[in-house]
Amino acid sequence: MVQAAVTTLGFDADDTLWQNEQFFRYTEGRFLDLLTDFGDRATLSSRLFAVEKRNIPVYGFGIKGFVLSMMETALEVSDGRLDQSVISGILAMGREMLGHPVELLPEVRETLEALADRYPLVLITKGDLFDQERKLTASGLADLFHAVEIVSEKSASTYARVFAARGDGADKGLMVGNSLRSDILPALEAGAYAVHIPHDLTWTYEHVDETVEHPRLFIEQNIRKVVDVVEKINGNCA
Known part of the structure; x- marks a missing residue:
């Protein structure tokens, strides 16, 4: 046999x-909206991706690493001059992603x-x-x-x-x-x-x-x- x-x-x-990536893309768009005072969307998106790649060996893959990378990018592009509402907004977006229904x-x-x-x-x-x-x-x-x-x-x-x-x-x-x-x-x-x-x-x-x-x-x-x-x-x- x-x-x-x-x-x-x-x-x-x-x-x-x-579905997964669509939620990351949607959240990234909202993140870029928060940082319009610090650069154009294409440049900010590239900066975020560079930080994500740099952080993969440290945080691994997933939403929590993505949220930390968004916070790090925001601090970098603003030279640390962020309003508290931006950090709060990033954390809120992360919580939304972690509770999103599965499709x-x-x-x-x-x-x-x-x-x-x-x-x-x-x-x-x-x-x-x-x-x-x-x-x-x-x-x-x-x-x-x-x-x-x-x-x-x-x-x-x-x-x-x-x-x-x-x-x-x-x-x-x-x-x-x-x-x-x-x-x-x-x-x-x-x-x-x-x-x-x-x-x-x-x-x-x-x-x-x-x-x-x-x-x-x-x-x-x-x-x-x-x-x-x-x-x-x-x-x-x-």
Whole structure:
């Protein structure tokens, strides 16, 4: 009997299962409105992104790090001459983000339900532990996952470890996500299959300039296609 080529499925969370980046973009717009006295929007946005990148090794990914980066940027561009209302406004925006309802992307639930009966599903996401746990609970999807891995960074070693611990190894794993940089390239490097589902909004940090081609990479526009991809891969080895 020939074994299946794919036995374990990994799924990214933010902007793969539910909306995320749109809330960051909206909040950044409000943040820029607070700082109109200190520069034009394009320059201020670039300054914020530079601070975010600088702070990733310290704060990691997620809303709390974003809020701290907004505060740091505001202090930098104003030379510390900020009205208290600006700091209060930034903190209020962060609290709003942390309490925002979870909005599932189209056909996510149906797809996970179709796959969960046949394969172990593993949520593999980076970001703030409390916030990601909150969103997973609020999404109503938690019961569909065999395991949840909230990691500080997604690298080839991360995927190798997760697929070994939660499945039959990376070579029999498949990762689904919207970010080439975090979800796709390191999973492929680890030896897994990958399905890239682009999102309309992707954080600049996650952009990859070069075209990616790989025999284990599939590019789809709808998460529902993951069912077909897995059937195709496993059908080819039957």
